Amino acid sequence: MDEEHLHDDLQVFKDGNFLQRKLRSFCPVYLLLALSFFLTVTLSAVSLSRVSAISSKLNELRPEEKRNQTVPGRDFLLFPCGPDTRQWEYFDGKCYYFSLTRTSWHKAKAQCEEMRSQLAVINSYAKQNFVMFRTRNERFWIGLTDENSEGEWEWIDGTDYKSTFTYWKEGEPNNSGHNEDCAHVWVSGQWNDVYCTYECYYVCEKPLPN
Known part of the structure; x- marks a missing residue:
C-alpha cells in the first residue's frame, strides 16, 4: 500500500498544473490580506493626522478660553467661590467674606467694594441664621443705614427695607445719642443701630464667579 501511495504522489508532483492550481487558490487570500493591510495603514495615518490637528488647535487656545472650556472639577466643588479666594464662604448662591479686622461702616463699605462686593444684605431668616452662626459673640457691620433720612432705613443694594425680613434687637x-445711623449684627446675632464711626468687623457678599 505504501508503494502505491508513493507512486500516486510522484504522479501528482510530475503534473505541472499542480503548482499552478495551488498558486491560483492562494492568490485571492494574499490579495485580501494585502488590501486589509493597506486599509489599516491608511486609516491609522488619517487618525494620527486628525489627532495632531486637534492637538495643535487646543494648544493655540488662549488661557482664558481653556479655562472657559474646562468642566468644573474638584476645586470647584470644594471652593465654589473660586480656588484662589478661599477666604470666601458659600451660602445659597452667593459668596461671603467675614473680615478679620475692625473698621468703621464707611471704610467697611469701601473695602467690600474693592473686593467687587458689598456689605451683606440680610433679607431672609435663612441668611440671618448663616450670618448669626458665623458672627456669634462679635459685632459685624451689614449693609443697612438711615444716614440719608433719620428713621428711613435702607439696604445698600436698594432692597425694599419695609417689605423684607428684619431682626432688630428688642x-x-x-x-x-442721635447719631446711630448704621446697623451691625450684635453679639447675640440680632441687629443694633450704632454711630457709623464705631469700629467693628464686617460681612461682604457677592455673586458666584462666572
Whole structure:
C-alpha cells in the first residue's frame, strides 16, 4: 500500500498544473490580506493626522478660553467661590467674606467694594441664621443705614427695607445719642443701630464667579 501511495504522489508532483492550481487558490487570500493591510495603514495615518490637528488647535487656545472650556472639577466643588479666594464662604448662591479686622461702616463699605462686593444684605431668616452662626459673640457691620433720612432705613443694594425680613434687637433701632445711623449684627446675632464711626468687623457678599 505504501508503494502505491508513493507512486500516486510522484504522479501528482510530475503534473505541472499542480503548482499552478495551488498558486491560483492562494492568490485571492494574499490579495485580501494585502488590501486589509493597506486599509489599516491608511486609516491609522488619517487618525494620527486628525489627532495632531486637534492637538495643535487646543494648544493655540488662549488661557482664558481653556479655562472657559474646562468642566468644573474638584476645586470647584470644594471652593465654589473660586480656588484662589478661599477666604470666601458659600451660602445659597452667593459668596461671603467675614473680615478679620475692625473698621468703621464707611471704610467697611469701601473695602467690600474693592473686593467687587458689598456689605451683606440680610433679607431672609435663612441668611440671618448663616450670618448669626458665623458672627456669634462679635459685632459685624451689614449693609443697612438711615444716614440719608433719620428713621428711613435702607439696604445698600436698594432692597425694599419695609417689605423684607428684619431682626432688630428688642428696643432697636433707637438712635441713642442721635447719631446711630448704621446697623451691625450684635453679639447675640440680632441687629443694633450704632454711630457709623464705631469700629467693628464686617460681612461682604457677592455673586458666584462666572
